[in-house]
Structures are given as structure tokens and as C-alpha cells.
Amino acid sequence: MSDATPILHMLAPQKHMSPFDVNMAADAGYKVIVPYINVELGEVTGLIQDAIFSRPPNYGVRTGFFMGGKDAILALDMLDAAKKAMVPPFECSVFADPAGSFTTAAAMVACVEKLLKDKFNKDWKGVKVAVFGATGVVGFASSIISALEGADVQLVAHRGVERVIKSAEVSKARFGVNLKAVPGETDAQKAEIIANADVIFAAAAAGVQVVSKEHKALAKNLKVIADVNAVPPAGVEGMELFMNGEKLPGCDALGVGPLAIGDIKYKCESGLFKQMIDSDKPLVLDFRDAYTFAKKLVGLA
Numbered sequence: 001m002s003d004a005t006p007i008l009h010m011l012a013p014q015k016h017m018s019p020f021d022v023n024m025a026a027d028a029g030y031k032v033i034v035p036y037i038n039v040e041l042g043e044v045t046g047l048i049q050d051a052i053f054s055r056p057p058n059y060g061v062r063t064g065f066f067m068g069g070k071d072a073i074l075a076l077d078m079l080d081a082a083k084k085a086m087v088p089p090f091e092c093s094v095f096a097d098p099a100g101s102f103t104t105a106a107a108m109v110a111c112v113e114k115l116l117k118d119k120f121n122k123d124w125k126g127v128k129v130a131v132f133g134a135t136g137v138v139g140f141a142s143s144i145i146s147a148l149e150g151a152d153v154q155l156v157a158h159r160g161v162e163r164v165i166k167s168a169e170v171s172k173a174r175f176g177v178n179l180k181a182v183p184g185e186t187d188a189q190k191a192e193i194i195a196n197a198d199v200i201f202a203a204a205a206a207g208v209q210v211v212s213k214e215h216k217a218l219a220k221n222l223k224v225i226a227d228v229n230a231v232p233p234a235g236v237e238g239m240e241l242f243m244n245g246e247k248l249p250g251c252d253a254l255g256v257g258p259l260a261i262g263d264i265k266y267k268c269e270s271g272l273f274k275q276m277i278d279s280d281k282p283l284v285l286d287f288r289d290a291y292t293f294a295k296k297l298v299g300l301a
Contacts, residue, residue, distance in 0.1 A: 004059040006277045007032040009051060010066040011039045011078060018068055020100060021269075025066065028273035044078050048085035048092070057089035064276045067096040072137045073170060074098070076286060083284055091282040095272055097290070100265065101137030103272070105203075106290035107264035107297075108138070108226045109145045111256045112199055114298045115224050115245050119254060125150035128221075130197040132156045132184070132211070132235070133204035135163050138228055140171075141287045142201050147177035148288075156184035156193055158204070194219050200253075202227040202235035211236040216251035223253060230258035268294045 008030040010017050017035035025033050036047065051063055065082055067075045075098035082094040097103050116122045129146050133139040134155035147153045157164040164181040171179050184190045194200065194211065195218045204210045206229055216222075216237070225248060229235035234257075238249040243257035271293055272285050283289075295301040 004062040006030050006062045008064045010035045012037050013069040028270050029277045044081040045085040048082050052090040060091045063092035065094045069098045072140045093276040093283040095285040099137050102287035103269040103290045104265045105138050105141035106294040107261045110294035110298045112224045112226050127151045128198045129153045130193050131201045139203035145291050154180045154182045200225045206231035209233045213237045213250045219251050226256040
């Protein structure tokens, strides 16, 4: 590993770079952090090559790029553009985590998987998963991670099924997973989805409750519910912030609350930044790498 100063260039396609991610990078050990805002996809190649050619090749492992924003597909496209911009031996590390969604999704899936293994002796194969907030970045990433592991995943639509169908099509084209888009706009539709689910990921917008006590009473097959919403009201009625495997009131399912997920998410994002700094070769990190690391954090690997 080079002893050169660790420098991180953080790219945001929107007006601001996330202060959360800046703080995480600084606490992980980056000494120089430079945010770039309103970055377009076509600008990534130039930024990457400007950075890698300014330092000798052995300094490349101490040069990092972070892809932020709020669009999972755009962040992955920027990651791909960065990889294609490398000119070996001039390379650097790159890490995509838009809105912290990849590490949050990885943490949620790993926390639920730990409970499935410890409490039900199951892995993801054949498990019926319902994702609420499926068009959001956390819902998108968690649906793909669990589907890649063999789960039977439903994307629940709240405001028209067309947007969710598009997410399913994109997921199929990019990752080869078959996600099912289902309408969940009415109480009857939502009740049927919940009644047939083994696992629920509640990844809707902050302050939006998607699973009520009435819904939980119908959830006869439900094993685990995970909720990433820390803003009242909880995404799942009765979910406590630090819940991690305790039984939810009103049903037999086990709950995973937002701060239990957040603890693993924090350690995951920080850990991946540290991996970039400490590695002796350039790394390319996305939600799959976050999931692998999150599994280690919860004791699954």
C-alpha cells in the first residue's frame, strides 16, 4: 500500500453532496475530500483521467472516487464510466452508494437474513419478499440483492404500477432478476400482499406508514419485517427503533428496526471507505460488495 495522502473525489449529480457521506469519508481516514456537484454522466471520464494521470501509478490506490446522488441507476452508470476511464497502470478506486442506499439496503437484507438463518433455519431461496417503497433507491437495491440470492420478490406499487414495472424491467435487463410488479394502492391489495409474504422490506419515504396493525393481523406467513424509516410514524406500526429480532406486537413476525439496520449500514459504509484506503489494488464497489461486507458484520460470513 502506498503511503501517499488519501484523496477522495465525491461526485453528486444534484445540487449538494451529502454531508452524511462527507463525514463518513473523513472519519474513515480520507485526508483530502473534494465534492463536485451537478456532475453529468458524460463528465465522469474526464474527471477520472484528470485524477489518475496527476499521480504516479503507485498512488492510485490512495485516490478514490465516490458516486453519490439519489438515482441508483445513474450511480451505477457513473461507476461503469469510471471503470472504462481507467488506463492501467493508472487507476483508482471507485465506490457507488447513492443516498447511502446501497449500504442501507445491504444492511437491511443482511439483518433479515441473519434472523431467517438463526430463527427459521432458512436462507433466501424461495422466500416470498414484498418490497414497499420499491421505486426508491433502498427498495430498488434491496429487491435486487434478495432476488440475486434466490428470493421471490414482489415490488409493491403505491401510485400506479407503471413505475414499478419499469423498475422490474431495468432490474431484469441489468441484473437478470425476475421481480414482480404488483399494485398495492388499495387496502384490499395491500392486505393480500402482506398475507402471502414471508418477509417485508418497508423502504417507503420517511414518515409514511405502509404496514398497520390491521395488516399485521392478516400476516399469517410473515416471518420478518424490516423498516428503514426512523421518522415518526414508523413504516411498520409498532416497530421500535432498535428492534432486532424481537416479536412485533400484533403478529408473530420478528421486527428489525431502523437503528438496528442503521448500525450495520454505518459500519458497512465506513468499512468500505477504509477498504479503499487500505487496499493494495484499486477497488470497484457497489451494492453487491456492500452486501458481502454487511453479511460479515452480522456474523453470516
